[in-house]
Each structure stands twice: as C-alpha cells, then as structure tokens.
Amino acid sequence: MEGSSRRPTINDVARMAGVSKKTVSRVINESPFVKEDTRKAVQSIIRETGYAPDPQARGLAFRRSFLVGLIYDNPNPQHTVSHQQGLLDAMAGSGFELVVRPVDRTSPRLLDEMRVFIERQKLFGVVLPSPVSEDERLAALLQDLDVRYVRIGSVALDEPGRMLVSHDGKGAAEAARHLADLGHTRIALITGPASFRSSVERRKGFEAGLAERGLNLDPALIKVGAYTYESGVNEAQDLFALEARPTAVFCLNDEMATGVYTAARERGLRIPEDVSVVGFDDSPIARRLWPPMTSVRLPLRDMGRIAGEMLVPNPLRDKPKVQPDIQPELIIRTSTAKAG
Known part of the structure; x- marks a missing residue:
C-alpha cells in the first residue's frame, strides 16, 4: 500500500x-480449485502490496495454528541447524512459524509425548529428519x-509427497571409488x-563402490x-x-572424520601424506x-528448504518447486592423495 503506513x-x-x-484465501492455501491466471494475478498483488496473512486469524479459521514442527534426534547439531535454516527459507513471507522440538527416539514415552506436543501446539x-523419520510409529x-508431514531419509520410506530422499549410498560409493582410484x-x-x-x-554404498574396483573391506579395519x-x-x-x-x-x-584428524596428529601422522581422510555431509x-x-x-539447508516447500503453502511463491530427491556429491579437497 504505497504512501500508507496501514498494513494491507x-x-x-x-x-x-x-x-x-x-x-484470495484459496490462493494463499494453494487450493487446486483456482484458475491459473487468477492464481498468478492474486500472487502478483500479494507480492506488490507485501500482504502477509495473520497467523492467529488463520489459525482460528482452520482450527490449527500456523506452526510447523521440526522434530529431531541427532547427535550432530549442524544437521539440525542446517535443516532449520532451510525451513525458515521456505517459510519466509508465508505467515508460518517454526517450532523446534528435540526428542529421545528410544524413549518408551516418545509417542505419548509427541501426541501431547502436536495437539497442544495444533x-x-x-x-521429520533422520533418524526420527525412520520411526513408522x-x-x-x-x-x-x-x-501433514515430510520425512527426510536416505531411502524412500513413504509416499512421494511425504518423502525427501537423500540417496546417501550413492555418495558413499563415490567416496569408495575415489580412494580406490588413488591406489588405496x-x-x-x-x-x-x-x-x-x-x-x-x-x-x-561404500562397500558397493569398493567392489566395483575389485576391493573388499578388511573386517579388522571396520570400527x-x-x-x-x-x-x-x-x-x-x-x-x-595397528601394525x-x-x-x-x-x-x-x-x-x-574430524576426530580422525586429531588421532592422526597425536600419532605423528600427516594428512594426506601418511593417511587420506574422507568425511560425509560436507559440513562447515x-x-x-x-x-x-x-x-x-x-545440501542440508536445501533439503530443509525443499521439505518446507513440500509442506507449507506460501503466497510469495508462484508454485512449489518440489525436488523430491537429493543427489549427493563428493567434494574433493586436499585431505586425500595417492597411496604411498
């Protein structure tokens, strides 16, 4: 609303x-019962005016809050932070807010606690990122x-509209081929x-990648x-x-893998001259x-964003650009070198 301080x-x-x-309400909530030209016209005006739906009013109308829960149990905090950032990217301008809820997935009270949490927050x-996503209960x-929910996992566990697959095995196979090709x-x-x-x-995936190069893992070297x-x-x-x-x-x-760096230095080993090291996730x-x-x-942040786009209607997006599968990529740096 140009020239006015009043919110549209x-x-x-x-x-x-x-x-x-x-x-307008149907467009905001991505109802399929709106003509495409009407949808685009309304979305254009929403962007021009900066209109943002009132979450409280919408919650009363739909008998749900406009809150999205991120339920996680992961020992790697960077995973959760990256997913959270991606979800916030997807929710920007949507009127939705994020609630982050850590859990202990081994707790016998998990389901009771989650029922109370979900119903109380409406x-x-x-x-559900992994490993919580793996809980069928x-x-x-x-x-x-x-x-509504979206599960993030290394393999497909649910219907396509509820599942974001990261294909972890493919990335591990690529790491195996890389080390084998260096002569290790x-x-x-x-x-x-x-x-x-x-x-x-x-x-x-790692074992499959080694097998492609005619190699097997020595059980003594598996920890x-x-x-x-x-x-x-x-x-x-x-x-x-080991000798x-x-x-x-x-x-x-x-x-x-960061711990391996520490152990190598304690032992007087140089990376990569004495030992090559490869990790997984490509965290900061x-x-x-x-x-x-x-x-x-x-791409953990992208994974969070895509999960958010699958879940949350956003009037500032023309249409969700859903990419249900994520392809891992080996990023080669200087911690790996040819075997001595």
Whole structure:
C-alpha cells in the first residue's frame, strides 16, 4: 500500500485483484480449485502490496495454528541447524512459524509425548529428519492426527509427497571409488550406529563402490562410531595403533572424520601424506580444517528448504518447486592423495 503506513488486508488484495476474499484465501492455501491466471494475478498483488496473512486469524479459521514442527534426534547439531535454516527459507513471507522440538527416539514415552506436543501446539505440519523419520510409529501417529508431514531419509520410506530422499549410498560409493582410484587398498571405515538407517545405507554404498574396483573391506579395519567427534578420535586411535595401519579412512560423517584428524596428529601422522581422510555431509568444519577435508556433500539447508516447500503453502511463491530427491556429491579437497 504505497504512501500508507496501514498494513494491507485480505480485503485490499481481493479488491485490487477483482476477486472475492474466498478466492484470495484459496490462493494463499494453494487450493487446486483456482484458475491459473487468477492464481498468478492474486500472487502478483500479494507480492506488490507485501500482504502477509495473520497467523492467529488463520489459525482460528482452520482450527490449527500456523506452526510447523521440526522434530529431531541427532547427535550432530549442524544437521539440525542446517535443516532449520532451510525451513525458515521456505517459510519466509508465508505467515508460518517454526517450532523446534528435540526428542529421545528410544524413549518408551516418545509417542505419548509427541501426541501431547502436536495437539497442544495444533501443528499445521511436521518435518521429520533422520533418524526420527525412520520411526513408522511416529508417521502413523501423524496420519492418525491428520497432520501433514515430510520425512527426510536416505531411502524412500513413504509416499512421494511425504518423502525427501537423500540417496546417501550413492555418495558413499563415490567416496569408495575415489580412494580406490588413488591406489588405496588398505582402507578403514568408521561407521555410525547400526540403529541409524543412514549408517546402514552409507556402509552398503561404500562397500558397493569398493567392489566395483575389485576391493573388499578388511573386517579388522571396520570400527563402529557414534557419529560424534569423540568416537572418531577413539576409533582412529585403535586403527592407527595397528601394525599394518590403514592408508585411508572413510568416516560416515564429518564429526567423526574430524576426530580422525586429531588421532592422526597425536600419532605423528600427516594428512594426506601418511593417511587420506574422507568425511560425509560436507559440513562447515570440512572446509575449516587443515588440510581441508574431502567429504560427500549433502545440501542440508536445501533439503530443509525443499521439505518446507513440500509442506507449507506460501503466497510469495508462484508454485512449489518440489525436488523430491537429493543427489549427493563428493567434494574433493586436499585431505586425500595417492597411496604411498
């Protein structure tokens, strides 16, 4: 509303577009029962006027709050922060707000606590990143409560409209081929907990990539970490104490790979001259270490944004540009080199 300090209302948008308030409301909530030219005209006026729906009024009208929940249980805080940033990107200008809720997915009270949380907040929708996304009971609860949700996971676990797949195994296979092509044959693997589907899929992908090059993992060089820095240090210390130590280490996340850096320096080993190191996620720490770390990139912020676009109607977007699958990419830096 140029020249006026008054906030534009839905009535203003309807008048300027020459449509009813109901039509504007349908456009805002992405109803399929609106002609495309009408939708574009209303969206254009919304952008021009800067109109933003009142979440409280909309909540009363729909008997739901305009809140989206991010429910997570992950030992890697960067994962959650990146997903959160992406969700906020998708929700900008939509009138929706984000509620972040940590949980213990092993708790026997998880479902009861989630039912109370969702009903009390009257959530419009929920985003479930891994490993919470792998809990079929939680997905069933959301369906029972008639709450929209999107699951983020390494493999497809649900209907396409509710699932964002990251294909972790493909990225791990690329890391395996990279190390094999550098001439490494004595390659160690530090996995995450077996209870994480991402750990299972990444290991399977890594082994498949090695098999393509005619290599197998030596069981003595497989260690189980906890997706934490400390576990990376501890498991790498054991690996580097072996008489025939590995010339390369692949970790299933960057936190553990950072721990490998520490253990290598404690042992007097140089990266990459004495041991090559590869991580997974390509979190900010990968670029800040010295030497910068080769890592499989998952665009975590983009994943949060896409999940948000799948979930939340936004009048400032012409249409959600849904990309249900994410393709990982190996980012090669100077922590890997040819085997000596």
